[in-house]
Amino acid sequence: MCxxxxxxxxxxxxxxxxxxLKQLEYRGYDSAGMAILDTDGNLQIRRExxxxxxxxxxxxxxxVNGSVAIGHTRWATHGPxxxxxxxxxxxxxxxxxxxxxxxxxxxxxxxxxxxxxGYEFASDTDTEVIVHLIHQHYHNGSNADLxxxxxxxxxxxxxxxxxxxxxKAHPDRLIAARLGNAGGVVxxxxxxxxxxxxxxxxxxxxxxxxxxxxxxxMAVITQQGAQFMDIEGxxxxxxxxxxxxDAESAEKGDFEHYMQKEIYEQGRSLxxxxxxxxxxxxxxxxxxxxxxxxxxxxxxxxxxxxxxGTSYFAGLVGKFFIEQLARVSVEVDYASEYRYRQPLVSxxxxxxxxxxxxxxxxxxxxxEEARNGGAFTAAIVNAIGSQAAxxxxxxxxxxxxxxxxxASTKAFTxxxxxxxxxAIYLGQERGTLPAAEAAHLLHELSRLPGxxxxxxxxxxSGHLYQQLAERFHIYHNFLYLGRGINYxxxxxxxxxxxxxxxxxxxxxxxxxxxxxxIALIDEEMPTVVVALKDRVYDKMISQVEQVKAxxxxxxxxxxxxxxxxxxxxxFIMPVPAVHEMISPILAVMPLQILAYEMACRRGEDxxxxxxxxxxxxxx
Ligand code: M6R
Numbered sequence: 255m256c257x258x259x260x261x262x263x264x265x266x267x268x269x270x271x272x273x274x275l276k277q278l279e280y281r282g283y284d285s286a287g288m289a290i291l292d293t294d295g296n297l298q299i300r301r302e303x304x305x306x307x308x309x310x311x312x313x314x315x316x317x318v319n320g321s322v323a324i325g326h327t328r329w330a331t332h333g334p335x336x337x338x339x340x341x342x343x344x345x346x347x348x349x350x351x352x353x354x355x356x357x358x359x360x361x362x363x364x365x366x367x368x369x370x371x372g373y374e375f376a377s378d379t380d381t382e383v384i385v386h387l388i389h390q391h392y393h394n395g396s397n398a399d400l401x402x403x404x405x406x407x408x409x410x411x412x413x414x415x416x417x418x419x420x421x422k423a424h425p426d427r428l429i430a431a432r433l434g435n436a437g438g439v440v441x442x443x444x445x446x447x448x449x450x451x452x453x454x455x456x457x458x459x460x461x462x463x464x465x466x467x468x469x470x471x472m473a474v475i476t477q478q479g480a481q482f483m484d485i486e487g488x489x490x491x492x493x494x495x496x497x498x499x500d501a502e503s504a505e506k507g508d509f510e511h512y513m514q515k516e517i518y519e520q521g522r523s524l525x526x527x528x529x530x531x532x533x534x535x536x537x538x539x540x541x542x543x544x545x546x547x548x549x550x551x552x553x554x555x556x557x558x559x560x561x562x563g564t565s566y567f568a569g570l571v572g573k574f575f576i577e578q579l580a581r582v583s584v585e586v587d588y589a590s591e592y593r594y595r596q597p598l599v600s601x602x603x604x605x606x607x608x609x610x611x612x613x614x615x616x617x618x619x620x621x622e623e624a625r626n627g628g629a630f631t632a633a634i635v636n637a638i639g640s641q642a643a644x645x646x647x648x649x650x651x652x653x654x655x656x657x658x659x660x661a662s663t664k665a666f667t668x669x670x671x672x673x674x675x676x677a678i679y680l681g682q683e684r685g686t687l688p689a690a691e692a693a694h695l696l697h698e699l700s701r702l703p704g705x706x707x708x709x710x711x712x713x714x715s716g717h718l719y720q721q722l723a724e725r726f727h728i729y730h731n732f733l734y735l736g737r738g739i740n741y742x743x744x745x746x747x748x749x750x751x752x753x754x755x756x757x758x759x760x761x762x763x764x765x766x767x768x769x770x771x772i773a774l775i776d777e778e779m780p781t782v783v784v785a786l787k788d789r790v791y792d793k794m795i796s797q798v799e800q801v802k803a804x805x806x807x808x809x810x811x812x813x814x815x816x817x818x819x820x821x822x823x824x825f826i827m828p829v830p831a832v833h834e835m836i837s838p839i840l841a842v843m844p845l846q847i848l849a850y851e852m853a854c855r856r857g858e859d860x861x862x863x864x865x866x867x868x869x870x871x872x873x
Contacts, residue, residue: 255329255867256355257281263447267323274456280868282329285340289351290323301340326353333378345389352385356436359413437871439467455504465492503655513659521707545648551683560589560620561608564662570742572673580680589620599627610665611869612640698833723851735764736784747845755853775804
């Protein structure tokens with residue numbers, strides 16, 4: 255969950271590493287630190303507890319210049335957030351420094367052994383074990399060969415880890431290693447300079463030419479390039495890729511928060527998701543990278559969707575899409591549950607992982623379970639080149655661009671679009687979707703970015719959501735209700751509210767309200783309903799009546815032209831009337847904006863909510 259950045263070149267490394275860490279702060283913000291080889295050849299460390307801003311202040315007060323540096327932003331696992339636990343950690347002689355993302359599962363055993371051998375620990379972290387191990391191997395049996403020492407040290411580690419090592423005695427290189435699913439490790443190629451980072455946004459300002467390191471790989475990175483090898487020392491060639499994201503896509507621009515920017519750019523991101531995929535000449539969907547052969551699609555007996563958090567809720571909408579259009583049964587499972595319940599997997603099954611980051615450890619483990627069982631595996635994934643995209647038989651990119659805000663927004667709507675594309679594709683391959691209906695859906699999808707743009711533009715230029723936040727930010731509990739295809743939207747709306755404004759919110763399928771949650775309704779507990787003019791509209795109206803009868807306040811996501819609901823609900827958040835299959839993609843947007851404005855009104859840290867990290871690469 256932590257973020258790593260490294261630079262080696264001729265330019266000033268400090269601003270490059272600090273800017274890179276800023277782009278990675280979504281991965282953890284318990285502390286931040288960096289190690290720089292200064293122009294006099296001294297290894298300087300700057301570390302601070304808390305957010306990157308604290309480190310930036312320290313670096314301002316105690317500046318340091320040099321052209322090789324490594325940096326880290328931490329999400330605490332071993333040891334509380336504090337300066338002493340901030341990375342980089344160093345060897346006893348102070349020469350070797352290490353930053354790590356991941357967990358050393360056998361850290362206690364290694365720590366006890368090293369302590370028995372005289373090593374003193376200056377932190378509570380598992381990372382310090384790594385740097386001491388490297389130091390030990392460097393001085394015992396590796397003939398001062400740093401690469402060999404790192405290889406031997408890494409060979410002793412259990413659990414997922416990505417590390418970057420710098421040694422004062424080898425100022426011309428950084429050494430990186432990746433073990434297991436520790437989150438990404440991307441090597442960036444510059445002009446006589448090189449970068450290493452946990453994720454692309456950290457280096458996007460400098461280069462788009464990258465290579466991704468896999469499990470059990472190492473790299474020796476110098477100013478001129480990178481040499482790759484496996485952990486056993488066998489040389490490797492890694493494929494270089496050109497990333498098509500522009501540098502601005504990872505910047506906040508004029509917006510106050512990344513989340514705000516990511517909400518309001520959904521008109522554009524949805525255009526990118528759809529680009530090249532709607533073939534109007536043949537009324538078909540183009541999904542080349544899915545790699546699903548027609549006979550495999552036709553023979554499918556079951557689709558399983560695995561995901562976590564917001565991506566899981568997207569999967570619940572996907573179940574509607576795929577079952578309706580492709581007439582194949584779909585189960586949706588939390589990846590963290592699926593991986594441990596010995597799932598029944600068969601060769602006539604397709605397991606689809608949904609993951610923005612492509613690095614969520616539970617989702618990757620669920621995919622492995624599916625692969626071992628012989629299923630066809632596919633990932634709906636945003637992060638280009640991420641682990642999920644690489645380990646699956648096929649993938650569908652979200653093309654939402656970098657999502658930095660911890661609360662997922664544009665990746666959610668992009669994954670809904672990808673799921674709908676997949677459902678149409680499967681429906682056509684399986685012969686369950688009539689041509690006219692497919693053509694209609696393609697047409698509706700083509701209207702989506704424009705409609706989203708208008709909805710968002712209206713919201714941004716008006717004051718509705720600020721007024722709602724003004725009125726409702728003082729409440730402690732909310733109930734979110736939806737039904738049918740929009741029931742998962744209620745779940746997602748509730749998650750958005752709780753994760754950034756820390757208000758308790760529960761999402762429920764509306765029909766279940768009378769089986770329990772109705773007991774909670776009173777004037778202290780507002781209810782947010784998604785009540786669009788679809789096949790469950792009347793039922794949703796009757797839920798609204800039931801809440802009103804118990805003195806509850808109702809905020810409704812409703813069609814802009816729906817006069818009737820205006821007389822029933824207390825407040826309306828309007829969305830345009832569209833095809834039912836498209837409706838969840840628009841219906842979630844008011845709930846994203848509401849959550850955002852509520853969090854702002856409460857003065858919370860929208861982009862970095864407490865205790866959360868964007869990429870959950872540890873269990
Ligand atoms: O990167 P992933 O889509 O695999 O992440 C899954 C969840 O961790 C993520 O959706 C999380 O729930 C977000 N904080 C939601 O806003």
